[in-house]
Amino acid sequence: MKGFVMGSDQRVVRCARVSFGKDEQVNRERDIKLISYLLRHRHASPFEHVIIAMEGSKDLWLRIVGDLPSPAVQVYYSGNYLWLNLRNYINARELFPEELENLVSQHLPATMSLFMGKEPEGYSTDDTYLKEKLETSSGWVGLVDSLELGTDMDYYTFVVECPLFVARQWHRHRFGSYNEISRRYVDYEPDFYAPTYLRKQAQSNKQASLEEAVGEPWNSLFLKKINWYVQDLKELYKAMMEKGVARELARGILPQFMKTRFYWTVPRVSLDNFITLRTHEGAQKEIREFALAIESLVGYRGSDKKLRL
Numbered sequence: 001m002k003g004f005v006m007g008s009d010q011r012v013v014r015c016a017r018v019s020f021g022k023d024e025q026v027n028r029e030r031d032i033k034l035i036s037y038l039l040r041h042r043h044a045s046p047f048e049h050v051i052i053a054m055e056g057s058k059d060l061w062l063r064i065v066g067d068l069p070s071p072a073v074q075v076y077y078s079g080n081y082l083w084l085n086l087r088n089y090i091n092a093r094e095l096f097p098e099e100l101e102n103l104v105s106q107h108l109p110a111t112m113s114l115f116m117g118k119e120p121e122g123y124s125t126d127d128t129y130l131k132e133k134l135e136t137s138s139g140w141v142g143l144v145d146s147l148e149l150g151t152d153m154d155y156y157t158f159v160v161e162c163p164l165f166v167a168r169q170w171h172r173h174r175f176g177s178y179n180e181i182s183r184r185y186v187d188y189e190p191d192f193y194a195p196t197y198l199r200k201q202a203q204s205n206k207q208a209s210l211e212e213a214v215g216e217p218w219n220s221l222f223l224k225k226i227n228w229y230v231q232d233l234k235e236l237y238k239a240m241m242e243k244g245v246a247r248e249l250a251r252g253i254l255p256q257f258m259k260t261r262f263y264w265t266v267p268r269v270s271l272d273n274f275i276t277l278r279t280h281e282g283a284q285k286e287i288r289e290f291a292l293a294i295e296s297l298v299g300y301r302g303s304d305k306k307l308r309l
């Protein structure tokens with residue numbers, strides 16, 4: 001059996017710890033405790049960032065799909081490989097050959113031991129935190145990992161830091177997995193995107209903007225006011241933290257310019273769809289810059305063109 005795994009025990013932990021904005025902080029002992037906690041409490045989404053590809057026939061895939069314990073378990077087929085993430089694997093492990101279990105356990109010794117109720121002997125880590133990182137005017141995107149076998153289901157994991165309104169647009173791309181900072185957990189001073197100038201509303205297209213600043217003195221005046229309001233809201237937020245207001249409510253005053261951070265694990269077909277839709281001139285400039293950055297990191301293959309709708 002030929003198989004591949006993208007990810008590690010540490011990757012699961014990073015994707016879980018991003019909720020606290022602490023994905024860069026890793027420590028073997030605490031990480032193993034966290035994986036155990038995630039498994040016990042069924043905090044399952046961090047396990048979606050580990051990807052498994054197993055070589056096999058379409059018949060094998062159909063047999064497995066026919067026996068899945070629930071329609072919520074997804075196993076895909078592309079380019080002679082069965083593709084699934086670790087969450088799906090854990091939910092349907094019995095349907096796969098033992099060799100795959102050995103492979104997954106080799107790559108994720110702590111997670112798989114804990115899942116089997118055993119004391120972990122090993123713990124796997126990532127080679128690097130980020131392979132490459134590109135800045136945009138409103139944030140940055142980093143390539144964490146990829147599993148490229150020349151199929152439409154090749155997988156990629158990115159870390160993105162961007163304003164809330166960009167994240168809202170991004171998360172509409174449902175075919176993929178996300179884990180994001182939660183302002184229910186963190187209370188540090190947020191970072192804000194500050195545009196260098198205020199683009200004009202386009203008249204021809206309701207949702208578009210022009211690469212042209214609104215006239216003066218309004219451009220400078222509004223930028224100054226935005227900065228003033230953001231500073232004021234930051235102070236109000238800080239005061240609320242000091243007086244014990246719940247983080248989950250206090251965050252309500254933080255505006256859409258606030259930056260967030262998330263992990264995104266996405267198959268090639270969905271990534272190409274994202275690049276097509278978000279590099280288009282109809283997409284907002286800020287997300288367009290991210291889509292172009294991603295295209296320059298991992299390229300565009302046109303796999304989305306096979307879709308009619």
Ligand SMILES: Cc1cc2nc3c(=O)[nH]c(=O)nc-3n(C[C@H](O)[C@H](O)[C@H](O)COP(=O)(O)OP(=O)(O)OC[C@H]3O[C@@H](n4cnc5c(N)ncnc54)[C@H](O)[C@@H]3O)c2cc1C
Nearest residue numbers: 172173174175176207269270273277278282283284307309
């Ligand atoms: C310029 C622009 C303007 C937009 N404006 C709005 C707006 O005003 N309001 C708004 O709500 N959204 C808006 N969107 C978001 C848009 O409707 C999509 O939700 C988003 O672009 C994600 O695209 P997608 O569904 O193809 O991607 P994904 O959700 O990643 O899906 C990838 C592919 O998987 C398949 N797929 C996934 N889920 C399903 C499903 N449930 N059923 C069938 N097939 C599925 C489809 O083939 C799809 O192409 C806008 C997007 C753009 C680019």
